[in-house]
Amino acid sequence: MTAPTDANQTLFSQVNDLARHTPWLHGITAGYAKYGVVLFGALVLVAVWQSRHAPHAKLAAALWAGVATLVAVGINQPIVSLVAEPRPYQAHPGILVLVTRSTDWSFPSDHSVMAGACAVGLLVASRRLGAVAAGAALLMAAARVYVGAHYPLDVVAGLAVGSAVAGVGWLVLRAPLVLAVSRVRRLAPVRAWCEPHPGT
Numbered sequence: 001m002t003a004p005t006d007a008n009q010t011l012f013s014q015v016n017d018l019a020r021h022t023p024w025l026h027g028i029t030a031g032y033a034k035y036g037v038v039l040f041g042a043l044v045l046v047a048v049w050q051s052r053h054a055p056h057a058k059l060a061a062a063l064w065a066g067v068a069t070l071v072a073v074g075i076n077q078p079i080v081s082l083v084a085e086p087r088p089y090q091a092h093p094g095i096l097v098l099v100t101r102s103t104d105w106s107f108p109s110d111h112s113v114m115a116g117a118c119a120v121g122l123l124v125a126s127r128r129l130g131a132v133a134a135g136a137a138l139l140m141a142a143a144r145v146y147v148g149a150h151y152p153l154d155v156v157a158g159l160a161v162g163s164a165v166a167g168v169g170w171l172v173l174r175a176p177l178v179l180a181v182s183r184v185r186r187l188a189p190v191r192a193w194c195e196p197h198p199g200t
Contacts, residue, residue, distance in 0.1 A: 008153045012088060015145050015152070016095050025146070030098040033143035036136065037111065040069070040118040043133050047125045056185070058125060060177040064170055065121025072117035072165035073110055079161070080105045088148055097148035109150045112158025113165075115140040120166035 019026070047062035085107040089097045115137035123130030141155035150158075170177075 008151050011152045012145060016088075016148060019098065019146050019148070020096050026098050029143050029146050032139065033111070033147045033149065034099055036140050036143070037114060039136055040115060040133060041066075043122055043129050043136075044069070044118065047122055047129050050129075051125060056178045056182045057174070059185075060174070060181040061121070061125035061170065063181065064173070064177055065118055065125055065166070068121045068166035068169050069114050069117045069162070071169065072113050072162045075165055076108055076110060076113045076158070076161055079108060080110070083107045085151075085154070088151055095148050099147045099149055102149070106150055107154045107157060108161050109141070109144055109154045109158035111144050112137070112141045112150075112155040113162040116159035116162025117166040118162070120163045121170070124166075124170050 019029075044062070044066040047065060048059070051059040051062040084105050087102065087104075087106045089095055089101055115133075119130060119133040119137040122133040137159060141159055144150045144155050145152050
């Protein structure tokens with residue numbers, strides 16, 4: 001079990017104090033911290049839809065954005081268990097908490113891992129959607145600290161883990177993913193839906 005550093009704890013305390021003095025932000029921030037994952041799922045679906053008639057590599061990248069998000073969260077689970085850092089509200093019962101208290105460990109943040117992986121995956125598939133996802137990922141990380149669910153270092157590490165999994169995974173798996181997409185596109189049941197346009 002590890003404890004947060006002094007700087008990490010100090011920054012968390014400052015953010016939690018900010019939350020106490022901005023009650024008008026509580027509802028929207030808590031809602032996003034809890035349900036913002038839906039936005040990332042929607043962005044992946046949009047990327048896949050927009051890429052359905054694009055070259056094989058572009059569709060493969062859009063699909064990888066979704067797969068990488070799941071892979072990154074899966075990889076994060078043993079890291080969370082190994083570090084075993086208590087949640088801020090477990091170590092400091094008097095803090096302001098705006099979401100349901102979880103019993104799992106705090107470092108790295110699963111929500112931030114998801115957001116980081118999705119953002120990098122989408123940046124490979126579409127700069128425009130990737131830019132939206134990157135902004136949403138930063139907001140997710142900030143929101144998770146604001147609501148009292150994580151320390152700042154938890155969300156920074158989460159973004160780093162997710163980004164690394166998505167980025168390195170694409171570099172390593174790009175060729176087989178593109179090959180798989182090209183073969184699936186030849187199948188009659190999916191050909192009409194995602195066949196690439198002539199000339200692409």
